[in-house]
Amino acid sequence: MSHSIAVIPGDGIGNEVMPEGLRALEAAARRFGIDLNYTHFDFACCDYYLAHGRMLPEDWFDRLKGFDAIFFGAVGDPARVPDHISLWGSLLQFRRAFDQYINLRPCKLLPGIRSPLAGRDPGDMDFYVVRENTEGEYSSIGGRMFEGTEREVVIQETVMTRIGIDRVLRYAFELANRRPRRKLTSATKSNGISITMPYWDERVKAMAGHYPEVTVDQYHIDILTANFVLHPDWFDVVVASNLFGDILSDLGPACAGTIGVAPSANINPDGTYPSLFEPVHGSAPDIAGRGIANPIGQIWSAAMMLEHLGHQAAAQAIVTAFEAVLTEGDPRVLTPDIGGQGNTRTLGEAIAARIEG
Ligand code: NAI
Ligand code: MG
Secondary structure, eight states: OEEEEEEEEESTTHHHHHHHHHHHHHHHHHHHTOEEEEEEOOOSSHHHHHHHSSSSOTTHHHHHTTSSEEEEEEOOOTTTSOHHHHHHTTHHHHHHHTTOOEEEEEEEOOTTOOOSSTTOOTTSOEEEEEEEOSSBTSOOOEEEESTTSTTOEEEEOOBOOHHHHHHHHHHHHHHHHHSTTOEEEEEEOTTTSTTHHHHHHHHHHHHHTTOTTSEEEEEEHHHHHHHHHHOGGGOSEEEEOHHHHHHHHHHHHHHTSOGGGOEEEEEOTTOSSOEEEEESSOOOTTTTTSSOOOOHHHHHHHHHHHHHTTOHHHHHHHHHHHHHHHHHOOTTTSOGGGTOSOOHHHHHHHHHHHHHO
16 A cells, blocks of 8 residues: 655754654554655745745645645744744644644653653553644634724634534544543533533533443543643543643643653544644754754654554554663663663664564
């Protein structure tokens, strides 16, 4: 089976972790007989912006829309280009135009990575945050009136649609249904936000009717954030609106340890457009150019991409490989952020060698 992949490394450490992501992909492709065809793009980075006055070429949509997936590094170089330009001009364009309405982040405590939560070990935390990625609290409906006067008024409306809610819920229920615990937690705030959040809860109830084997619970967002810290073992699949999901999808991986290992997927489950896979971290200008960035976030994103493309076993082989390397904990191999003296390449090569078996 053959897949076309658009490769966009971006800025800073994006350029350093991307080769290791590709190394892992190639190793998995060889072992499992998957045919991956890469096309490399030099746009969506600040060098491109400084040369062309824009982050993307005018025809970017047509050039990218036919790919099976986009494998992305990180964008941003705040010393040369303001962050709102680099991020809005690239990544956020992809998410919108390709209707990537699912933002998926695994929150898993890995062996050899110390959690900031005291007394937690691998196995105590293994869940997914599923964030609605296109509507909700992040709407463009609203405005400002009587600017600069005493009557100044500012309004921004939350937009929740039945289509928008149901499609993220369906994805989350399907995911929960495939996992052994079959548990889904919904983030709400229907006690305070008394119109849209009760509607969200209503749709959760309706969708739950189609998935009798999934256990469903819900928490208000305030106590839910507390429970991520106090009881990370309670969760399996957590589904949330755009704003609540934004918060939970940073808090979850943070509870699991270093940002360098966290992956994410921006998914269009209908397959009308490519989905995008990227590490959670940014371009890390403070360590860029030194070759010491942790490549696991990029490598794990590669695993999510393979899973999305239907290669469950290959995806699992990648995860098993980096877990084994972390369990071994050879300081000559590991990057400094997880206590080693190795570099991006030593860690990437060790993982690729494991993948090949
Ligand atoms: P960041 O994630 O780049 O860095 C935060 C801290 O974590 C830094 O101290 C960095 O050295 C460390 N870190 C990040 N990734 C690491 C890795 N793989 N290994 C070891 N240490 C790692 O976030 P920051 O500093 O807020 O943003 C820097 C730039 O990245 C900005 O231009 C920002 O807009 C952009 N950014 C881009 C994202 C994306 O492309 N999706 C996401 C977040 C930020
Ligand atoms: Mg965020």
